[in-house]
Amino acid sequence: MTVLDAPLEVPTRGALTSRPYRISSVRHQTHDIVTIDVAPQQHPIAFEPGQFDMVYVYGVGEAAISISSDPASPGLLSHTIRAVGWVTRALNDLQPGTTIGIRGPYGRPWPLQEAQGKDLVVIAGGIGMAPVRPAIVQALRERERFGRIVLLTGARSPRDLVFRDDLDRWHTDRDIDVHVTVDSAVRGWSGRVGVVTKLIPRVPFDPENSVVLVCGPEVMMWFSAEALLARGVPADRIYVTLERNMKCGLGSCGHCQLGPVFVCRDGPVFSWNEVSELLDVREL
């Protein structure tokens, strides 16, 4: 392809242009994690579980943030954000009524279709609950389509656990088998102590007939995948979601490359057999 074979259509609206959305509520999850809700009436964002948006703070910048709300309720769009860099710190300081910019959704979602008729196992560490929450909410709404639904979630300490309301509700819900653990306990914690990956060999699910969604720090996903493989889950049924520096969300800024893959466009959800060799190369 060296010459243009048709006149070019210049897009009228930039793919990199945000839309303003007013924050309807701010829910503090932990000391450094906040959930920001917007109520998009004019321009609702239809998304699938596991997708993300680029969220902009006026004058500060933009960050890739997983959508954590229910995909069936596009009238309420939530992003759950841990204060790490300057944009996410600014997001943690915002008040209801403030306007933020949002563009999206981007990325390949969790393969919930593939999980139908199988056990759905979700493993999340810390803020890793944010991108898997829409998948759990959707699966519970379509409960009869799945076998067991199991959630293993962990955090550094009890005060770092997010979506406590959901966890409390799901804990008493027979539709989902919830296992919560913390790396280190504090006085008053009566739950499990230990890393979340240690739960994998013990919880009841059928390894040969399940789909597993994993989100957490990369090292946690490694140990999870190893434990899952050891239990007999095929590599192409283990899904992880990767975090990389992203500036565009469209596979064009180049930042999120992992070998041949653009994480923002080809992922962020990948099956373990797609990315384990790539992740195995240091600093790729």
Added chain:
Amino acid sequence: MDAPTSRSQTPAVVLDRVELDALFAELVRQDYEVRGPTLRDGVIVHDVLAGADDLPRGVGDEQSPGRYRTTERADEALFGYAVGPGSAKRALFPPRQPLWSAVSVGDADFRIDEAERSAPRVALLGLRPCELAAIAVQDRVLLHGTVPDEVYTANRSDLLLIGVECGDPAATCFCASMGTGPGTDHGADLLLTELLDGEHRFLLRAPTSAGQALVEALDTRPATEEDLGARAAVLERATERIERDLDTEGVHDLLLGNLEHPRWDDIAQRCLACGNCTLVCPTCFCTTVEDTTDLAGTSAYRERRWDSCFSLDFTHTGPASVRNTTRARYRQWLTHKLATWIDQFDTSGCVGCGRCITWCPVGIDLTAEVATIARTCEDPATPARS
């Protein structure tokens, strides 16, 4: 540039050197701003040209790893040099591109205004075959990627390309290995070959109807066998002068199968991670965005600018960067350029222009590095990771 009219081009014609200004006049009449090579501060750069007098007359160049000098030629050639540091990328995908701005409304609200994309009608003149090939690569990435890039598309949509075949490649050139030069039959609306034997003249070929319209407006004569022979001689001499080569056969699997080769450490000892190679590369497309406000905070601006995979913060996520070492960053650049680019866009990211060799302050030569890895890898047949 419009579609090629047919496989068989209209017959080549000859334009006398003194008639070259008529080409500029016709381009201006057709409302084009002409940009092409000109000499500035001892370097051939691309800039707006008023006429043939703005072209570098009697200028040659000497290039070697880490070195660039323009020289005086014994003749009056207007295109007697190889590529300088600038490329069409600067015109089509500028180093800084405003994306949008926002105006604050009240305490906590803002309105977004999109940047206007009014691209001038540009004719790029004097592009070498490797540069035309680079535009074809950028077309794949920026026109035919996931989403057509708004800036590139706007600049590309009304573009006229006038190529000039290469008669004087530099010592850093390796276009022949990449199959992009020194001659070409496509990629431009009009193709020139500068003929210096006997009367100073240009052989013109027009692969597109826009190019043919230009030719028809000029005072040309049909090319003779002698003219065509002179062109063949120019290309033959150019091909002979190209010293460097890169063995593209299997380079994808070679590099991806040797991600832990000790040569990467060796390169990292020399590489300054300055990013020069990515800036002069005519196909490197990585960008970042910058957000600024005015002093009062009443307006905010969002701008995209070229970025380089050699910078530490390029892969910064959360608490750390993925590629902390220069070894990892050079490896990313070279494996992307020569290997994963093929996976992503079904073409190599390298056109063999040699700019990254010339403008590397320590003279790292990718052709030599690839050859070294090929010579010293344990198993050249190692399959690629993918």
